[in-house]
Amino acid sequence: MSSNFGTPNSSEQHQNLNVNRCIEDDGGNGKSAIDFFEIHLKQLIRFSAQHQREREVIRLALLGLVSLTENYFRIILSDILRLCPASHDLCAKMDVKFSSAHYYSASAISRSLVDGCVFSNSVTISEETKRLTGLNVLDSVSVKNALGEFHKVCILRHAAVHSFGRLGGKNATELGLRQTVNVMVAPSYEAFDEICGICQNLVRSYNSFMWKACIARLGAKGYLKFDDSSTDRAFFREMQAVFWEDARLEEDAGGIYRELSAPLIEAAAV
Numbered sequence: 168m169s170s171n172f173g174t175p176n177s178s179e180q181h182q183n184l185n186v187n188r189c190i191e192d193d194g195g196n197g198k199s200a201i202d203f204f205e206i207h208l209k210q211l212i213r214f215s216a217q218h219q220r221e222r223e224v225i226r227l228a229l230l231g232l233v234s235l236t237e238n239y240f241r242i243i244l245s246d247i248l249r250l251c252p253a254s255h256d257l258c259a260k261m262d263v264k265f266s267s268a269h270y271y272s273a274s275a276i277s278r279s280l281v282d283g284c285v286f287s288n289s290v291t292i293s294e295e296t297k298r299l300t301g302l303n304v305l306d307s308v309s310v311k312n313a314l315g316e317f318h319k320v321c322i323l324r325h326a327a328v329h330s331f332g333r334l335g336g337k338n339a340t341e342l343g344l345r346q347t348v349n350v351m352v353a354p355s356y357e358a359f360d361e362i363c364g365i366c367q368n369l370v371r372s373y374n375s376f377m378w379k380a381c382i383a384r385l386g387a388k389g390y391l392k393f394d395d396s397s398t399d400r401a402f403f404r405e406m407q408a409v410f411w412e413d414a415r416l417e418e419d420a421g422g423i424y425r426e427l428s429a430p431l432i433e434a435a436a437v
Contacts, residue, residue, distance in 0.1 A: 200242035201374050201412055205367075207235050212363055219356035226327050229354060229362065233324040236317070236366045237286040243374065244299055245281050246409045251381055252390050254300045287325075289318040292373075300377075302384075307376040313369040320362055326352045378410040386427075393428035400424055 198206070211232055218224040248254050284295045292314060293304050304310045322341050326334045332352040334342075339350070354362065385391040385406070392399050403424045407416055 199409060199411060199413065200239050200246065201370065201410065203242060204235060204239040204370050205412070208232075208363060208367060211235065212360070215356060215359050222353040222355065225354050225356060225359050226332055226352060228359060229324060229352075230327055232359075232363060232366055233287055233320060236370060239370050240286040240292060240295075241281050241284070243377065243409070244296065247300055247377070247381065250405055250409060251300070251385065253381075253384050253388055257301045258299060287321050289314040289321060296377075300381075302377065302380045304373060304376055307372065309372040310369070310376050313365070313372045316365045317369045320365055323352045323354070323362075374410055381410075382406065393424070395428045
């Protein structure tokens with residue numbers, strides 16, 4: 168019997184990836200999680216507007232959008248763990264991999280706790296938030312509803328990533344589609360605009376809830392005293408910088424802290 172079975176495809180060629188061509192310095196350092204998200208969301212919207220009639224390009228933009236949303240959760244949670252003593256208490260016994268400890272500086276070691284987390288799933292967003300901070304985002308109706316809509320986005324993203332857009336039976340069922348075969352994830356520009364709104368709503372509602380929950384807990388536990396001391400004001404300002412948009416932070420100029428501390432200062436003066 169001949170061993171010549173024919174050649175079904177073109178011959179492979181040796182390839183050696185130069186990783187240095189695939190990376191650049193991170194220009195997002197120093198921005199709050201919400202600012203980073205909003206800035207890059209605008210860029211994605213502009214990009215999609217330039218390719219309105221190219222559904223394959225819009226599908227790629229969808230991947231970028233979910234990645235951007237995931238990145239928000241990575242930044243905000245690592246920043247909370249870096250600053251919030253109430254979260255420190257919860258995470259004190261968690262192990263950190265040596266590779267992460269070696270890679271990150273001491274000031275950024277909190278990132279190691281979110282390295283292995285997956286945030287392209289609405290369930291794990293709430294579970295990881297509870298595990299790392301002790302706060303239950305499902306206590307917020309707004310966040311809960313936003314996570315429900317984001318779940319649909321994650322299903323579309325899963326199909327786009329793992330099967331070049333082809334929607335499988337399980338995914339189709341989860342989306343409420345019945346007796347549908349051979350369909351592709353191919354969002355129109357208008358649909359992508361709606362998806363952007365869904366991701367933005369999730370980030371904004373989550374960010375607002377976590378800010379209020381963190382500050383309330385810090386006050387209840389005595390980590391924030393609202394006594395108008397320089398150290399207390401500085402700590403509050405650091406927490407604000409984690410959650411607040413830069414423009415709103417500048418506009419506030421310490422006003423929220425003064426409002427919160429005024430009753431205590433007045434009571435102490437009596």
